[in-house]
Amino acid sequence: MQSEPVTVSRRDLLSLIGAFSGSAAMYHAMTSLGFASDSGYKGPIKLEGDPNGASVLILGAGLAGMTAALELRKAGYRVQILEFNSRPGGRNWTLRGGDSFTELGGVTQTCEFEQGLYLNPGPWRIPYHHRAVLDYCRRLGVALEPFIQLNHNAFLHAAGAFGGAPQRVHDIKTDFQGQVSELLAKAALQGKLDEAVTKDDREILLQALRSWGALDRNYAYKANLVSADVRGYVKEPGGGLGAAPIPGEPINLSDILKSRLWRYLQNFARHNFQTTMFQPVGGMDMIGKAFAGQVGDVIRYDAKVTRIQQDDQGVTVTYTDLKAPASPQLAKADWCVCTIPLPILSQLPINVSGRMKAAIDAVPYSSSVKIGLQFKRRFWEEDEAIYGGISYTDLPIQQIAYPNTGYNRAGKGVLLGAYMFGPNAFEFTSMPPAERIARAVEFGAAIHPQYRAEYENGVAVAWHRMPFTLGCAGDWSEQARAEHYDNLCQIDGRIVLAGEHASYIPAWQEGAILSSLDAITRLHDRVVKK
Amino acid sequence: MTRKNFQFRIALAATATLLLSSPAYAQNTAPAASEPAFSPGFSFVEKSGEDLFANVCRGCHMSDGKGATGAGTYPSLAGNGNLESSGYPVGVVVNGQRGMPPFGAMMSDDQIAAVVNYVRTHFGNSYRDTVTAEDVRAVRR
Numbered sequence: 001m002q003s004e005p006v007t008v009s010r011r012d013l014l015s016l017i018g019a020f021s022g023s024a025a026m027y028h029a030m031t032s033l034g035f036a037s038d039s040g041y042k043g044p045i046k047l048e049g050d051p052n053g054a055s056v057l058i059l060g061a062g063l064a065g066m067t068a069a070l071e072l073r074k075a076g077y078r079v080q081i082l083e084f085n086s087r088p089g090g091r092n093w094t095l096r097g098g099d100s101f102t103e104l105g106g107v108t109q110t111c112e113f114e115q116g117l118y119l120n121p122g123p124w125r126i127p128y129h130h131r132a133v134l135d136y137c138r139r140l141g142v143a144l145e146p147f148i149q150l151n152h153n154a155f156l157h158a159a160g161a162f163g164g165a166p167q168r169v170h171d172i173k174t175d176f177q178g179q180v181s182e183l184l185a186k187a188a189l190q191g192k193l194d195e196a197v198t199k200d201d202r203e204i205l206l207q208a209l210r211s212w213g214a215l216d217r218n219y220a221y222k223a224n225l226v227s228a229d230v231r232g233y234v235k236e237p238g239g240g241l242g243a244a245p246i247p248g249e250p251i252n253l254s255d256i257l258k259s260r261l262w263r264y265l266q267n268f269a270r271h272n273f274q275t276t277m278f279q280p281v282g283g284m285d286m287i288g289k290a291f292a293g294q295v296g297d298v299i300r301y302d303a304k305v306t307r308i309q310q311d312d313q314g315v316t317v318t319y320t321d322l323k324a325p326a327s328p329q330l331a332k333a334d335w336c337v338c339t340i341p342l343p344i345l346s347q348l349p350i351n352v353s354g355r356m357k358a359a360i361d362a363v364p365y366s367s368s369v370k371i372g373l374q375f376k377r378r379f380w381e382e383d384e385a386i387y388g389g390i391s392y393t394d395l396p397i398q399q400i401a402y403p404n405t406g407y408n409r410a411g412k413g414v415l416l417g418a419y420m421f422g423p424n425a426f427e428f429t430s431m432p433p434a435e436r437i438a439r440a441v442e443f444g445a446a447i448h449p450q451y452r453a454e455y456e457n458g459v460a461v462a463w464h465r466m467p468f469t470l471g472c473a474g475d476w477s478e479q480a481r482a483e484h485y486d487n488l489c490q491i492d493g494r495i496v497l498a499g500e501h502a503s504y505i506p507a508w509q510e511g512a513i514l515s516s517l518d519a520i521t522r523l524h525d526r527v528v529k530k
Numbered sequence: 531m532t533r534k535n536f537q538f539r540i541a542l543a544a545t546a547t548l549l550l551s552s553p554a555y556a557q558n559t560a561p562a563a564s565e566p567a568f569s570p571g572f573s574f575v576e577k578s579g580e581d582l583f584a585n586v587c588r589g590c591h592m593s594d595g596k597g598a599t600g601a602g603t604y605p606s607l608a609g610n611g612n613l614e615s616s617g618y619p620v621g622v623v624v625n626g627q628r629g630m631p632p633f634g635a636m637m638s639d640d641q642i643a644a645v646v647n648y649v650r651t652h653f654g655n656s657y658r659d660t661v662t663a664e665d666v667r668a669v670r671r
Contacts, residue, residue, distance in 0.1 A: 084601045104590070104598035304601055343629030344602035364631040367589070396568040423569035423636060429589030431566060439566075464589050467600020470629050 041131035041510075044139070045517050047075035049528035056523075057082070057317055057331055059308075060339035061299045062090025063509050064498040064516040066291035067136070068337045069298055072520055081295065082303040082319055082331060084468045088296065089288025090339075091122035091469060092509065095372065095459055096283070103465035109433050112374070112457040116406070117414040119372030120284040121461035123509050124401075124416075125149065128276045130510035132517065133287070137280065140290035147277040148404045150268040151389020157447050158394045161259030162251075166391065166447045169268075171251060172261050174214060174231035178221035179253040181213020189219065223249045264392040272508070279404060287509070303329075305340060308350040310494045335523060339499040339516070341365065343470035352492040359484035363501055365464075365471025367425035371397075371418040371440040373458040378403075378413035379450040395443045396424040417444050417458065421472075429462035436460040474501030489519070496523050574637055579648025582641055586633070587649070595653035602629060609654040616661045619646045620669050634670060639663035
């Protein structure tokens with residue numbers, strides 16, 4: 001998520017240092033090493049021991065809530081789910097032609113995509129190391145296909161660089177890597193690295209730089225068939241007469257540095273974005289639907305929770321049936337697994353400890369907007385040979401992502417025309433949906449001029465306008481995590497929270513499922529030992 | 531996501547409005563209260579209270595300041611007695627509160643003062659005392 005400058009108050013700083021410096025430092029170190037985002041899934045959960053007919057009320061039919069329902073019922077509990085929406089899945093959601101939704105403020109959008117085309121407005125990709133999501137997909141029969149994070153032929157774009165012309169990933173990546181290698185090789189050859197590397201290692205380093213950077217035998221990176229073998233050609237090798245390839249001229253290092261396009265290369269390197277990534281065939285909501293295939297019979301839809309109260313006997317939840325809102329309804333159970341997003345839960349009357357309540361109140365949700373656009377033809381494939389993957393830009397739309405399915409077909413296509421965080425997400429959220437779409441089309445046309453002629457329709461999902469979340473996902477600061485995370489996750493009397501917000505992988509489905517599995521494991525332990 | 535450091539502020543092409551006649555949205559062509567700005571980095575570029583409200587606050591509190599209700603509520607700022615003591619809205623904007631994200635790192639003292647003053651003098655609010663950048667700075671400490 002965002003890496004933001006954090007203003008630390010003296011009080012916060014003292015409590016941070018006083019109570020949690022060890023774990024905060026550990027978290028930082030683990031994040032740097034890439035361990036904190038490894039999911040730690042240990043295979044299917046085993047809840048052994050008889051719950052003796054105990055009942056659990058689950059609030060929210062997203063992945064966390066449905067995981068809890070599926071596993072607790074299997075372990076012998078009586079379970080019931082209350083869900084605000086009229087569908088299962090929560091943020092696990094796909095928009096197709098004919099779907100309509102109403103955002104806060106009252107505007108209803110109806111998706112006009114052609115049959116078979118879709119947008120995943122929430123989660124859209126699954127890393128290979130999100131083993132819990134992958135395991136549930138396997139167990140529930142959800143077919144997966146590759147999600148393309150790195151497409152070497154997609155674009156990197158900066159409005160103020162290269163005359164505004166988008167550059168291919170393979171050119172920027174290869175030319176940057178090649179010229180950095182050349183610099184390092186030069187330094188090594190001049191003896192400037194002799195204090196850092198042994199003589200033997202220096203020879204191996206030079207070989208490695210030549211290989212990694214596509215340098216020629218003089219350790220130079222320049223236009224020749226050695227560099228072209230990596231970066232590509234101005235004229236590709238062909239067949240027959242006049243088929244000789246012509247290598248392209250590298251973009252010089254200074255231009256790449258000043259363009260800042262190098263910063264997007266990190267999106268292809270980070271642990272969460274490394275190949276292989278997956279998406280469900282047909283839309284991300286195939287996962288939510290598969291869960292609902294197992295537990296749909298215990299979900300009460302259109303149920304708006306208004307109060308959560310516990311005592312020695314059990315938990316009583318007051319809710320409004322949105323289809324018949326006249327009189328409040330009550331649901332009771334021995335225990336409660338609450339997955340309601342914190343911007344909503346923080347507003348509900350709930351009698352939990354002061355520490356848990358403070359934790360519920362302490363986590364803001366990030367702002368994010370996704371915009372899906374349908375075009376008359378898949379011009380990104382036909383004209384530009386971009387098959388799936390993501391282009392990055394410094395325009396407010398931030399990303400354009402191409403469909404990772406249905407390749408090379410004639411006919412219409414839907415791409416993700418904007419995926420933004422930070423100030424631009426707030427700015428787009430503040431516009432009416434039609435204007436968000438219009439701006440996304442206008443900005444996108446700077447990268448793909450075909451937009452103007454080929455655009456047909458679109459949908460715009462601004463997560464702070466979604467009535468069922470009031471935001472995108474838990475936006476933990478390290479400081480809030482140190483102060484509140486453990487208090488958020490503790491079982492409080494008969495209530496335990498779950499969801500991506502109760503994980504170290506916020507905004508990822510893996511976080512929702514792992515948090516749920518951990519919560520019900522601890523809950524079950526308490527029940528059978530009682 | 532990685533932090534964005536856009537080099538150039540984007541000038542908006544007026545042709546964007548042409549697309550507003552797309553059939554699905556023909557009913558929603560009301561113009562924005564104020565021409566949207568697009569911030570090139572992690573800090574908002576909008577300066578006046580009016581522009582900040584229109585491009586940031588409006589996302590949740592809506593054009594009329596009355597907020598909205600779904601599973602939870604974005605509170606109404608219209609005739610809101612919590613705005614009487616200026617320190618309260620300054621604190622909420624700087625530090626956030628429950629569903630309200632903190633904007634202290636994304637807005638300067640001047641911006642926060644401007645938007646708080648705007649809200650306290652619109653939407654049926656008419657508080658006469660003015661918040662200054664110094665007041666905001668004091669809340670940050």
